[in-house]
Amino acid sequence: MKIVDGKDAVLGRLASFVAKNALEGKKIVIINCEKVIITGNKKMIKEHFEEKRSKVGSGQKGPKVSRLSERIVKRAIRGMLPNHRKGRGREAFKKIKCYAGVPNEYEKSKKILAGRRPNIPHKNKILKVEDIFK
Numbered sequence: 001m002k003i004v005d006g007k008d009a010v011l012g013r014l015a016s017f018v019a020k021n022a023l024e025g026k027k028i029v030i031i032n033c034e035k036v037i038i039t040g041n042k043k044m045i046k047e048h049f050e051e052k053r054s055k056v057g058s059g060q061k062g063p064k065v066s067r068l069s070e071r072i073v074k075r076a077i078r079g080m081l082p083n084h085r086k087g088r089g090r091e092a093f094k095k096i097k098c099y100a101g102v103p104n105e106y107e108k109s110k111k112i113l114a115g116r117r118p119n120i121p122h123k124n125k126i127l128k129v130e131d132i133f134k
Contacts, residue, residue: 001027005111007035011076011129014115019080022092030098031106034069034130036115042127049132069129070098 002021006014014036018028038045052065066072077096081089099106 001029003029003031003106003109003111004114006030006032006073006115009036009113009115010117011036011038011073011115013117015073015076015080017114018077018096019092022077022095023081023088025092025095027095028097029106030070030073030096031102031111032100033073033098034100034128036069036073036129037126038129038132039126042124045127046132067132068100070100072129072132074098 004014004018014030018030022028049065053067066075074096077098078084078093081092083089084093
């Protein structure tokens, strides 16, 4: 089992790393999902997520887009898998667990730092997942 720390990891890089390892048959746990960063224009990122949230149809129907940080990260990983509904994509998706914060059972475990960028972009170009839906 691999435990990945999501603090200051870029969402796309983290998602591709986790998807690749899950397809190889490894169990993956991602902690600190609320501290994962999304790069790009802050205004455009917020508009994109708000638009996705507003396109749900009536109160009973439509695709629900979660506000929880661990579900946003897991949804990005799902997009990197071949077919999350059947076959090996589904099996890989079942092996991925995401948590906001650090659960007690993983506090003392060795953590992998995946999805990091060597140079953090300008502060106006990054947004943490926790800041999207305050």
